[in-house]
Amino acid sequence: MRISTPILTFAVALAAAAPAAAQQRFASSAGELSVETVASGLENPWGLAFLPDGRMLVTERPGRLRLVGADGRLSVPITGVPNVAGRGQGGLLDVVLDPGFAQNRTIYLSFSEPRAGGNGTSVARARLNERGTALEGTKVIFQQMPAINSSMHFGSRLVFDRTGALFVTVGDRYSQRDQAQNPGNHIGKLMRIRPEGGAPEDNPKVAGWQPEIWSIGHRNVQGAALHPETGQLWTAEHGARGGDEVNTPKAGRNYGWPVITYGIDYSGAKIGEGTTKAGMEQPLFYWDPSIAPSGAAFYTGAAWPAWKNSLFVGALAGQMLVRLSTEGETVTGQERLLEGLGLRIRDVRQGPDGFLYLLSDAADGKVLRVRPAR
Template sequence: MRRLGMVLGLGAGLALFGLVAPALAQKRFPSSAGALAVETVAGGLEHPWGLAFLPDGRMLVTERPGRLRIVDAKGALSRPIAGVPSVMARGQGGLLGIALDPDFARNRLVYLSFAEPRSGGNGTSVARGRLNEQGTALTEVKVIFRQMPTVASNLHFGSRLVFDRTGALFVTVGERFTQRDQAQNPANDLGKIIRIRPDGGIPADNPKKPGWAPEIWSIGHRNVQGAALHPQTGQLWTAEHGARGGDEINTPKAGLNYGWPVITYGVDYSGAKIGEGTAKPGMEQPLFYWDPSIAPSGAAFYTGSAWPQWKNSLFVGALAGSLLARLSTEGEKVTGEERLLTDIGARIRDVVQGPDGLLYLLTDEEDGKLLRVRPAQ
């Protein structure tokens, strides 16, 4: 039986169609906060994956083939920044997540997650480097985390990076698709939420349960590609890919098991049953799930003033769904879903709130775009 919260959420979701405003080359969409205007800030990005705002308002964008670029306020793309680690750019692999150090204004440290080529396969790794003052190169680049074991797969790298309020770094890592049962093995890094210090060390307050690798925060994850801190509580929220159905929103807590692949609300791509059902003692339930799947990717909580009605909503980009989902929240509950931008026909890879209080999106395409969403005038 499906969880009631999910059914109510999808029932409230609307396929919202918009109007074209030719003078501004925008599409407008009716929504709970009035019409939305979607503007192209920059194009010509090859499968952009991650977005981070620099203190001066410019943006760092990763491209999956292995390029890191700066986008200025006028949408101009820099030349690729030197010093980025070599990546395995096949399948879902490449240069992926990005985060700035909480003290970036002083230390200029940038963190990148990527599919690292290795002997015998590849794996999700995290490197950090110092962005030079000219914005042309990363220096002092060092890999601070390597997902182990190495696996020969081009799928399920996870790869969102989020700093918590203590300064520790959450890293989401997938179970590499071919190794899904290993998501239940706490001795390795497959299908886990990882928590490390900025230098790669282990925070003193990690779970450190018997049999658990010390870097592991939680287990039983499939492929988490969206992650954000709740603006009021500081709790990590994640958006996780299911198979056919069963995409999940979770709030991963220290030392807990989120079930994959023993419990899930989805089925396998063949239609076959996965695991034991939808619930099992000792395994956590999602706050919300999608069935059918929307293939959720980047996620961000909204705290700006452009849409005061949306404060504390969680926005999640959808790949297969080609939409932006707004999840209304109350404490640690999802109270409903609204589907936005269903007409733009683009796979939304990342969602970030800008310093101007507007939403910025990356579209996962060969000619990918950086979009800005604002209230229509």
């Protein structure tokens, strides 16, 4: 990947800005890792996206969007962000740049939208103004239907595929899990939409399915990333007690929730019919007990050549970073990293400098950089 001078300059500035006192060291299969605090003072940060100049857009769950500069300084909240239903797991969630951002400055936000009858996961697109202070022309392009009065299981990650269509992950809203098998609504589904809204022509054509739906039978997908070589979407999905899943969702397929699962209910009761059923897909990998996966990124940088094409997944309850080695559509191994960090990892991104960037989910949340120790 070609890296422009502004990004290199920003990366050098970030490295210089990280105070030594904020660095911690951890062992790994690729040598010692250094974890540095880039920015702090974020309230439950949720999603992170790098701008072409290397600055970061970061969402805060209560409903704020900020820029993070090279010195770690947070901007004042950017105006024009949609109102959010900021309770429980709801609020301002993911952020992603349009593939043509350098020309059109368009970004996309997912959020829990307050509506008549409750709330639901929605996606808005807007233009970030030249000064980075305001969103202009903010427009909602997708609404998960129906609205549910719940503060739980909104998803939500946004990932552009190589055709320019946008994958949108949502949740089953917790109280509506049986609806994940009903293709007539958006509960517990994976959506694929056009950047301006509506369904692409090459979405699956399955009788009774809403046109935006790509796959069904999902519980609460909070991690999603495209494989750097194949372009296939990989997802990380919350189970209940156990049964967190990694999947590669295919068009028109059923991923089983809540009919099949490798987890049990929080009460200890059995969920569904077991772990397999004809016509329902098996996960590529699952965790039992649960780690509560959130945020995922494939690694393609030069800092750790042995980790090329590994999928990194943040863990909330597990308070760690998990590296899954992959070969094709097979998970070949698992490495648990940063277990002593003691932080809920909400998002994972690869930076333009080839290092990993994490968001910690806390009232005083942080942007962290993971790099080889020097």
